[in-house]
Amino acid sequence: MTDRLTLIRPDDWHIHLRDGAALQHTVADAARHFARAIIMPNLVPPVRDGQQADAYKARILGARPQGNAFEPLMVLYLTDQTTPEIIRQAWQQRQAIAAKLYPAGATTNSDSGVTALEKIYPALEVMAELGMPLLVHGEVTHAEVDIFDREKAFIDQQLVALTERFPTLKVVFEHITTADAVDFVRSASGRVGATITAHHLLYNRNHMLVGGIRPHFFCLPILKRQRHQQALGDAVLSGSNKFFLGTDSAPHARHAKEAACGCAGCYSAHAAIELYADAFEELGALDRLEGFASLHGPDFYGLPRNTDRITLVREPWTVPATLQLGEQELVPLRAGETIHWRVV
Numbered sequence: 123m124t125d126r127l128t129l130i131r132p133d134d135w136h137i138h139l140r141d142g143a144a145l146q147h148t149v150a151d152a153a154r155h156f157a158r159a160i161i162m163p164n165l166v167p168p169v170r171d172g173q174q175a176d177a178y179k180a181r182i183l184g185a186r187p188q189g190n191a192f193e194p195l196m197v198l199y200l201t202d203q204t205t206p207e208i209i210r211q212a213w214q215q216r217q218a219i220a221a222k223l224y225p226a227g228a229t230t231n232s233d234s235g236v237t238a239l240e241k242i243y244p245a246l247e248v249m250a251e252l253g254m255p256l257l258v259h260g261e262v263t264h265a266e267v268d269i270f271d272r273e274k275a276f277i278d279q280q281l282v283a284l285t286e287r288f289p290t291l292k293v294v295f296e297h298i299t300t301a302d303a304v305d306f307v308r309s310a311s312g313r314v315g316a317t318i319t320a321h322h323l324l325y326n327r328n329h330m331l332v333g334g335i336r337p338h339f340f341c342l343p344i345l346k347r348q349r350h351q352q353a354l355g356d357a358v359l360s361g362s363n364k365f366f367l368g369t370d371s372a373p374h375a376r377h378a379k380e381a382a383c384g385c386a387g388c389y390s391a392h393a394a395i396e397l398y399a400d401a402f403e404e405l406g407a408l409d410r411l412e413g414f415a416s417l418h419g420p421d422f423y424g425l426p427r428n429t430d431r432i433t434l435v436r437e438p439w440t441v442p443a444t445l446q447l448g449e450q451e452l453v454p455l456r457a458g459e460t461i462h463w464r465v466v
C-alpha cells in the first residue's frame with residue numbers, strides 16, 4: 123500500500139472564488155496547494171470584459187496570502203451581447219485565457235447567460251481563430267427536460283452541433299457527470315477536454331437522497347446514478363489526457379443551502395487535492411493522479427507544466443464541521459468526516 127505520493131504541483135481548472143469578504147477564505151484555500159486556477163466569472167454582475175477581469179484579478183491577488191505565488195487565470199462570461207472585439211481585446215491584452223458559456227438559467231448566477239448559441243457565433247468564430255478555449259456548463263434549461271437528463275440533452279441538442287460547426291475551437295466540457303459525457307469527450311477531437319470534480323468521483327445521487335435529503339451534496343450538474351459515477355472513474359482510470367482536475371468548488375453560506383430552496387454548489391477547496399487522492403485511491407488509480415491533476419490541464423491549455431512538487435501522506439484527519447466564508451459560515455464537503463490523505 124502506498125503511503126506517500128509526490129506529484130508535480132497541481133492546478134485547479136474550474137473554481138468559484140466569489141468576491142468581497144469571501145475572498146480571504148476562498149483564495150487562501152485555492153492557493154494552499156494549487157499553483158494556478160481558472161476563476162469562474164459568474165459574479166453578480168458577471169465578468170463580461172477584459173477590464174472587469176483585470177479588476178477581479180486584482181481583488182483576488184489582494185486576498186492572496188503573503189509569499190504565495192498562486193496565479194488566477196481569468197475567464198470572460200459570455201452573454202448575448204459579447205462581441206468579437208471584446209473577445210479579441212481581452213485575449214490580446216492577456217486579461218482572459220478563456221470564455222465561459224452558461225446557458226441562461228442553467229445554474230447559480232447564470233441569469234445573464236446565453237439565450238441561444240447562435241447569438242455567440244461571432245464570438246466563437248474569433249475564439250477559434252485565436253485558440254481561446256470555450257468553457258461550457260453543459261446543461262439544457264428547458265422546463266420539460268428532466269434535471270437528471272439535462273447534460274445528455276445538452277450533448278445531443280447543442281454540443282455535437284457546436285463542435286461540428288467550430289471544429290478548430292478548443293472546448294472544455296466542465297464538471298462532467300455522465301457516461302454520455304465521457305463517451306462524447308472520448309470520441310471527440312483532441313480539441314475537446316473535460317474537467318471532473320472530486321465530488322462527482324466520490325458520490326452519486328444516493329449519497330444526496332437516501333436516508334434524508336443532504337443539501338450540501340446538491341450541486342449542478344446534479345449528482346447522477348452510480349453507473350455514471352463509475353463511468354467518470356473509468357475515465358480517470360484510463361489515464362486519457364482529455365480529462366483533468368476542476369474542483370468546481372462553489373461556496374454558499376450555510377443558511378443559503380440549508381433552506382427550503384437551497385443553492386447549488388459544493389465547497390471542496392479546503393481539501394481539494396486530498397479529496398481527489400481519496401477518490402483515486404478508491405478507484406485503484408493513485409498512479410493516474412499526477413497526470414489528471416498536474417499535466418493534462420496545462421497541456422490542454424498550452425501552458426507550461428509546474429516544476430515544483432507537493433507530497434501527500436496517508437494520515438487520516440477530520441474535516442471541521444464548518445468553515446468561515448467572509449462574515450458567514452459554510453459547511454465544506456466531508457464536514458465532520460475523515461479524509462485519508464494530507465499534504466505535508
Ligand SMILES: NC(=O)N[C@@H](CC(=O)O)C(=O)O
Pocket residue numbers: 138164229230231259340341342343370372373386387388
Ligand atoms: N456547480 C454549482 O452547483 N454551482 C456553481 C455554478 C456552476 O458551476 O454551475 C456556483 O457558482 O455556485
Ligand SMILES: [Zn+2]
Pocket residue numbers: 229259296297342343
Ligand atoms: Zn457549472
Ligand SMILES: [Zn+2]
Pocket residue numbers: 136137138162370372
Ligand atoms: Zn462551476
